[in-house]
Amino acid sequence: MVELFFGYLAGAVVVLSLLVVFSRNAVHSVLWMLLMFLHMAGLYLLLNAEFLAATQVIVYAGAILVLFLFVIMLLNITEEMRLEQFTVGWPMGVSVSLGVLIAMLAALSGFRTDLKGPWSIEAVERTTHTKALGKVLYTEYMLPFEIASLVLLVAIVGAVYLAKKRLR
Amino acid sequence: MMKLFELLIQPGSFDILLDILVVVLKIAVVIAVVMLHVAYATYFERKVIGHMQVRMGPREVGPHGLLQPVADMLKLFFKEDIIPARADKPVFYLAPVISLMAALSSLAVIPFFDGFVIADINIGLLFILAVSSLGSYGIVLSGWASNSKYSFLGGLRSMAQVISYEVAMGLSLVGVMIMAGSLNLTEIVRAQASYPAGMFAVPQVLGFFVFIVAAIAETNRAPFDLPEAESELVAGYFVEYSGMRFALFYAAEYIGMIVMGALAVTCFLGGWTVPGFVTAVLPFLEHVPGVVWFIGKLYFIIFFYYWIRATLPRYRYDQLMNIGWKILIPLALVNILITGIAKVIL
Amino acid sequence: MEINIQPLVPEIIMAVLALLLLLLELFVRRKETVGLLCIASVTVAAYYMPQSFGKAFGGMFISDGYSVFFKFLFFINLILTVLLSIRYIVIERVNHGEYYALMMLSTLGMMIMASAGDLIVLYLGLELMALSTYILAGFIRHDIRSNEAALKYFLLGAFSSAILLYGITMIYGRTGTTGIALIGAALAEGTVDPVLLLSVTALLVALGFKIALAPFHMWAPDAYEGAPTSVTAFMSVGPKAAGFAALGRVFLTGFGPLTGEWSVILIVLSVLTMAVGNILAIQQQNIKRMLAYSSVAHAGYAVIGVIAAGAEGLSSMMNYLFIYALMNIGAFAVVITLRSEGFQGESLHDYKGLSRTHPVAAAVMLVFMFSLTGIPPTAGFIGKFYIFKAAVAAGYAWLAVVAVVFSVISAFFYLRVVMYMYMHEPEGEPLTLSLSPAIGLALLITTVMVLIVGIYPSPFLAFARIAAG
Numbered sequence: 013m014v015e016l017f018f019g020y021l022a023g024a025v026v027v028l029s030l031l032v033v034f035s036r037n038a039v040h041s042v043l044w045m046l047l048m049f050l051h052m053a054g055l056y057l058l059l060n061a062e063f064l065a066a067t068q069v070i071v072y073a074g075a076i077l078v079l080f081l082f083v084i085m086l087l088n089i090t091e092e093m094r095l096e097q098f099t100v101g102w103p104m105g106v107s108v109s110l111g112v113l114i115a116m117l118a119a120l121s122g123f124r125t126d127l128k129g130p131w132s133i134e135a136v137e138r139t140t141h142t143k144a145l146g147k148v149l150y151t152e153y154m155l156p157f158e159i160a161s162l163v164l165l166v167a168i169v170g171a172v173y174l175a176k177k178r179l180r
Numbered sequence: 181m182m183k184l185f186e187l188l189i190q191p192g193s194f195d196i197l198l199d200i201l202v203v204v205l206k207i208a209v210v211i212a213v214v215m216l217h218v219a220y221a222t223y224f225e226r227k228v229i230g231h232m233q234v235r236m237g238p239r240e241v242g243p244h245g246l247l248q249p250v251a252d253m254l255k256l257f258f259k260e261d262i263i264p265a266r267a268d269k270p271v272f273y274l275a276p277v278i279s280l281m282a283a284l285s286s287l288a289v290i291p292f293f294d295g296f297v298i299a300d301i302n303i304g305l306l307f308i309l310a311v312s313s314l315g316s317y318g319i320v321l322s323g324w325a326s327n328s329k330y331s332f333l334g335g336l337r338s339m340a341q342v343i344s345y346e347v348a349m350g351l352s353l354v355g356v357m358i359m360a361g362s363l364n365l366t367e368i369v370r371a372q373a374s375y376p377a378g379m380f381a382v383p384q385v386l387g388f389f390v391f392i393v394a395a396i397a398e399t400n401r402a403p404f405d406l407p408e409a410e411s412e413l414v415a416g417y418f419v420e421y422s423g424m425r426f427a428l429f430y431a432a433e434y435i436g437m438i439v440m441g442a443l444a445v446t447c448f449l450g451g452w453t454v455p456g457f458v459t460a461v462l463p464f465l466e467h468v469p470g471v472v473w474f475i476g477k478l479y480f481i482i483f484f485y486y487w488i489r490a491t492l493p494r495y496r497y498d499q500l501m502n503i504g505w506k507i508l509i510p511l512a513l514v515n516i517l518i519t520g521i522a523k524v525i526l
Numbered sequence: 527m528e529i530n531i532q533p534l535v536p537e538i539i540m541a542v543l544a545l546l547l548l549l550l551e552l553f554v555r556r557k558e559t560v561g562l563l564c565i566a567s568v569t570v571a572a573y574y575m576p577q578s579f580g581k582a583f584g585g586m587f588i589s590d591g592y593s594v595f596f597k598f599l600f601f602i603n604l605i606l607t608v609l610l611s612i613r614y615i616v617i618e619r620v621n622h623g624e625y626y627a628l629m630m631l632s633t634l635g636m637m638i639m640a641s642a643g644d645l646i647v648l649y650l651g652l653e654l655m656a657l658s659t660y661i662l663a664g665f666i667r668h669d670i671r672s673n674e675a676a677l678k679y680f681l682l683g684a685f686s687s688a689i690l691l692y693g694i695t696m697i698y699g700r701t702g703t704t705g706i707a708l709i710g711a712a713l714a715e716g717t718v719d720p721v722l723l724l725s726v727t728a729l730l731v732a733l734g735f736k737i738a739l740a741p742f743h744m745w746a747p748d749a750y751e752g753a754p755t756s757v758t759a760f761m762s763v764g765p766k767a768a769g770f771a772a773l774g775r776v777f778l779t780g781f782g783p784l785t786g787e788w789s790v791i792l793i794v795l796s797v798l799t800m801a802v803g804n805i806l807a808i809q810q811q812n813i814k815r816m817l818a819y820s821s822v823a824h825a826g827y828a829v830i831g832v833i834a835a836g837a838e839g840l841s842s843m844m845n846y847l848f849i850y851a852l853m854n855i856g857a858f859a860v861v862i863t864l865r866s867e868g869f870q871g872e873s874l875h876d877y878k879g880l881s882r883t884h885p886v887a888a889a890v891m892l893v894f895m896f897s898l899t900g901i902p903p904t905a906g907f908i909g910k911f912y913i914f915k916a917a918v919a920a921g922y923a924w925l926a927v928v929a930v931v932f933s934v935i936s937a938f939f940y941l942r943v944v945m946y947m948y949m950h951e952p953e954g955e956p957l958t959l960s961l962s963p964a965i966g967l968a969l970l971i972t973t974v975m976v977l978i979v980g981i982y983p984s985p986f987l988a989f990a991r992i993a994a995g
Contacts, residue, residue, distance in 0.1 A: 115720070115724050116724065118720040118724075119696065119719075119720040119721040119723075119724045121719070121720070121721075122699075122700055122719040122720055122721030122722065123699040123700060123721060124699070124700060124701075124702065127701075127702030129702070152583075152584070153646070154583065155534075155582070155583045155586050155587055155647060156586070156644075156646045156647055156650050159638060159647065159650040159651065159654060160650055162541060162631065162634070162654055163650060163653050163654045163657060165545075165631075166628070166631050166654060166657045166658050166661070167657055169548065169624060169627070169628065169661070170628075170657065170658075170660070170661035173622070173624050173661065173665075174661065174664060174667060
């Protein structure tokens with residue numbers, strides 16, 4: 013049953029990603045991406061990571077993608093929709109992607125599934141995912157967490173500076 | 181296919197089917213009840229506002245105009261469905277459905293009374309936030325797909341507004357999460373019953389205030405109804421919609437209102453429970469079923485919405501943004517800080 | 527869990543003071559004060575550095591000789607570039623206090639990278655450094671070239687971050703850990719499989735972007751040319767050195783058992799980088815662009831130190847980066863003095879006859895050009911000498927020969943600047959240099975240091991050798 017769900021979600025993510033790339037209309041691309049994000053949230057759910065699944069929808073689908081839409085709509089790209097194709101380097105791109113794909117398929121065998129940490133599925137289910145994540149994040153991964161807050165602060169400072177500061 | 185069949189005839193699969201049947205029934209009941217409420221919420225809105233403005237409100241159809249919602253529904257149902265020229269048809273069709281789906285699926289995690297919730301999940305509160313953030317897609321896409329300036333402006337406004345106020349709303353609920361120590365809405369209600377005041381609205385008064393204001397903005401209601409400001413944008417994002425599609429938007433807006441009201445009731449007003457000090461004075465109130473309390477509190481919140489709409493003028497767009505970013509978000513952050521410190525000390 | 531923050535004290539001081547500067551910017555009218563306070567903050571952090579040795583957060587953060595050496599390098603980079611900026615950002619009409627705060631935060635990111643004992647910390651430090659630098663590159667908002675530089679830098683940087691994360695996830699899938707030392711232990715049995723190769727390649731590509739190794743150098747010329755010159759000086763040294771610090775730690779500790787595999791890739795990249803950098807620099811007419819290609823080429827030399835591996839190789843790489851910092855910032859300082867109100871001063875032709883009009887500036891530039899070429903008795907010679915020595919000792923004599931050949935080629939474009947300054951008559955209107963005490967101090971420090979290291983290098987070499995362990 014789990015395999016069935018995983019197969020559907022993974023397949024859908026692949027197909028939807030392709031649709032994102034091949035859509036002619038940028039707004040449609042964003043919509044396919046929205047669907048893809050929802051399927052990714054489904055993948056998280058399958059891994060018992062319900063907090064991540066919800067955050068995925070809130071942050072990516074609810075905020076970041078909406079900003080994408082905002083920009084695309086304000087740019088009003090109707091001309092580009094009729095262009096045949098505006099990048100000439102696509103054969104290069106396709107061959108590089110195919111190369112990476114083959115390399116990754118070759119690499120699949122090397123991943124190990126026998127490694128177990130303290131947070132087994134049972135442990136996560138017992139403490140609930142939100143609590144487990146919170147505990148790890150605020151003890152073991154305190155340092156990365158704090159650095160991440162600084163990264164976000166820099167992003168805010170940059171956005172405010174670049175967008176708001178009046179020219180002298 | 182064979183596997184699926186084997187799965188079906190396994191012992192125990194009957195229980196699963198029964199579970200599914202129960203869930204489907206619950207969904208049907210909830211949707212039916214909520215839809216009825218939506219129909220009459222429009223009626224009461226017109227009545228309440230009418231009386232507040234010293235008018236009578238609807239009176240023609242049925243006694244006291246009680247059949248007015250039915251008449252409205254029939255009219256919308258049989259009206260011609262007009263699609264603007266050069267509209268993006270798939271998106272145009274999809275937009276109201278997204279709005280409605282987002283609003284309806286939030287209902288799944290709300291505990292209407294003890295033990296009655298369609299999906300009792302660990303992250304109920306986050307689920308509502310996630311789904312309501314998807315609701316804005318319906319609005320913005322309808323604005324874009326209609327290929328009309330008014331709709332487009334309405335859609336853009338709504339998008340900015342919803343994103344801004346979602347932050348404040350999420351932060352205002354963090355205080356509740358800290359106090360309850362859970363994201364499960366049933367447990368949040370239970371946690372409130374164990375506090376002396378019986379509801380989080382008292383210790384979380386700041387959070388409650390922020391939540392209520394943000395909820396009004398989230399549902400695009402007056403005085404934050406800029407996305408559909410009639411005097412500037414005719415009707416905002418759904419100018420070009422007619423007939424059933426228009427009705428879907430309308431329903432989504434009212435369901436959104438009900439969801440936000442229900443969330444306020446569950447997170448701040450103690451859900452289906454009665455505060456302990458009330459039952460201490462009036463013990464017979466304990467026998468009133470929880471669903472009555474829940475619905476009573478919900479009606480109060482919805483009445484409050486109407487009251488605000490009838491009282492306050494619409495804000496200007498820059499005022500709206502200032503309130504969101506410069507007042508509500510800092511207030512919510514202060515609330516989190518206070519709650520966190522209190523939680524550590526006590 | 528016991529939390530020991532002693533090793534983190536310099537970083538915490540940097541973070542707190544950077545945020546204070548950001549607040550102070552609101553109240554201080556003269557932004558020059560903010561710049562001076564920035565230098566003061568750095569000295570405070572540097573003061574606490576010697577007590578910081580140790581590990582924190584279960585080995586996620588390591589403060590050792592290696593990281594402390596790099597941190598001092600970042601401090602020197604920051605102080606010198608702040609000295610360059612104080613007058614320059616007034617001329618560019620972007621005299622805002624955020625500039626200094628962002629530089630401090632970027633330096634903080636570099637420090638975290640140098641100390642990272644865990645790939646996640648490494649990634650976050652890299653993002654902190656890179657994000658601040660993207661903003662700094664686009665700091666002249668009203669200049670379209672600056673916007674372009676920031677955008678290109680940002681897009682390619684984000685791309686390389688994604689590749690870095692791919693590499694980290696793959697190594698995590700293979701070893702079940704992100705700790706660099708733990709990865710090294712897990713790989714100790716020495717079997718090589720495709721996942722490891724892919725992960726090594728991904729990390730190499732991502733860090734290669736940051737240190738501008740060919741063929742991942744495409745962003746460098748445009749970003750260096752368009753960014754404010756002081757920021758170009760900053761980002762041609764700081765992020766590059768931080769990238770090298772990460773490269774050394776990850777590849778020698780984490781991927782140590784795979785040295786045979788990755789050194790082959792690095793050798794190819796190194797030769798390619800030296801070729802691309804030095805040959806393309808020849809046809810540049812814009813001095814910032816020329817120095818951009820030159821900095822690409824210098825990354826190619828420094829990588830030889832990593833290839834040579836061992837304490838010898840590492841210390842030669844660290845030493846080289848230290849010297850490179852001094853001479854490169856010095857060269858950019860001269861470029862900045864040529865920029866004045868309404869005059870770009872970025873074309874090579876602007877240097878014609880500089881020795882007649884401004885003999886001191888010309889002489890200083892001469893020192894830096896000699897040093898960048900690697901002509902004794904300047905520091906550049908010492909740096910290259912020890913890199914080549916380490917390469918020969920590690921058995922890569924032919925690589926050292928190739929590097930020497932490319933050094934000779936590089937003389938063509940470095941000495942062309944000298945030729946323009948000394949053997950041409952001044953053209954057009956006479957130049958006015960925009961000098962200030964701060965930039966004078968920066969020029970003094972860099973020139974004197976380049977000469978001292980060139981003539982009497984042993985204490986600096988010893989410092990690098992001890993730091994490399």
